[in-house]
Amino acid sequence: MTKLRLGPIADDRPIRVTVELPAAVHRDLVEYARLLAHESGRAEIAPAKLILPMLTRFMETDRGYQKQRARARSNDEPSPDPV
Template structure:
């Protein structure tokens, strides 16, 4: 089984955010959603549902950010 960095998607009240991403990145997000859903397209999360948790995981794992944040 593949170990992905994104494991679950929390169900929180969303804040609307509009961004533009490349078509290539959108395709990759869709592919990631399928892999996250055990290779099944049916029932895979929407690409838009992945962006928030991915950013959250990225920020949480950024050691330099955590160090600078604790200094302020």
């Protein structure tokens, strides 16, 4: 069996977000949740619980985003005072 990119889903305090998904994306999300539950030995994982870790993983592995984010942070840091 192929290893899925998402690891265990943490039980975190949820924050309600409303999002509309195309039916095909929802079906894929449901299937991914089913496969991940099977892989991790859990009875079930709610598909909505996958959205946060998927978005987090996407942003963590997007090199362009990380470069821009680092650049923005370095521009926000105050310059050291001249001595």
